[in-house]
Amino acid sequence: MAYSPADGRRVFLAYRTVFTGPHAQIRKSKKVREVIEQHRASFEPLITDFGFDKVADIVKTLLDQHVFQSELKAKIAFPELFQTSPARDVQRNASENDAARSVAEALEELASASERGELGEDRQDNNIPEALEPVAKVAPSLYPSYLPYKIQHLILTTAQRQLEECCFDFAAKWLPSLLEENKWDCAEAVELTKWTRILAKRCDKLPSSAIDEDPDMPLKKVLSSIVILRHTAVHRLSTSARGIHKMVQSASRLAQTLGDYSRAAELENLQQEIGSRIRDMELNKNFLENRLDEQLRDIFEQRAELDRREKDAIAMMLRGDQENKLLIGSFLENAINTTFGQPDKIRPTESLNMVDGMPESNGDNGSENEYISGERPL
Secondary structure (H helix, E strand, O other): OOOOOOHHHHHHHHHHHOOOHHHHHHHOOHHHHHHHOOHHHHHHHHHHOOOOHHHHHOOOOHHOOOOOOHHHHHHHOHHHHHHHHHHHHHHHHHHHHHHHHHHHHHHHHHHHHHHHOOOOOOOOOOOOOOOOOOOOOOOOOOOOOOHHHHHHHHHHHHHHHHHHHHHHHHHHHOOOHHHHHOOOHHHHHHHHHHHHHHHHHHHHHHHHHOOOOOOEOOHHHHHHHHHHHHHHOOOOOOOOHHHHHHHHHHHHHHHHHHHHHHHHHHHHHHHHHHHHHHHHHHHHHHHHHHHHHHHHHHHHHHHHHHHHHHHHHHHHHHHHHHHHHHHHHHHHHHHHHHHOOOOOOOHHHHHEEOOOEEEEEOOHHHHHHHHHHHHOOO
């Protein structure tokens, strides 16, 4: 079944999140239809618009072309999804930086409050500034990407719990006396922040074999990044999806540093899953922003055309008024000429023979002189 590039792009964007991993290797039509049916509720509007058969055919074609499996093939098939304008790149970087700065300021305030003893280990303070999404502009950016807060909290609390269990197991192996002294008999007995302080204080006294330390990422540096994860989770700070991705990456690194490779692998898998979903979000955001930019360009051109038409309409009105004024003037001029005659023609009965403002004489010079001298002729 033939389909337009726009239809293929819409299906790709919708089902990219479904046909990933092992599902990206499906080739049989029956299995493709089964997977689409399993997720029917999530994509009901698309299926309603296209029909189930058309959606299944497009998905099958994209799978055969390895578009879901290879980002390179996806770029070839839908290059517009991976293209951004320089202006958008600047706007996105600024938005990401603003979000990161907002979170950093909130965490700094939390740390300061904690040092002053104003916050308990698990206390939530409504006065703590939250990381806010950037204020919308004329052409708003959809960046930075944010996950639903419920999912953010689930991810961070899961990572926090895994690390608390990891630290407890590490202490049971290398610091058993610490657990006995404090009567800590389970991972839930110790909060993550306390573990970061204990490990930072005692790491130099542990055997070298106890810690699998990366020279480029010493344990103390890893622990400081874990504090950010804990504060963000406990104090309900909204943060960007990339910020969450970075925190889970730090959690995986700590588990690996403490020799808990099983939990490190699980956290790494979660990190990769988050990264993949962020990429899906960004592709969709690219499409939406690019579409908006095209629509705004069309609107700008239409507005320019409307402005031109407005100016032409105003000019036509003024020109028509001027022409009508001249026409009325000519009618009035003709009426005056008809009634009173031409203004440059003087009637004979009203004319005077004048020479330099004096009456013109019909006599000779002598008579004129005599008249002027006051002598009357005989």
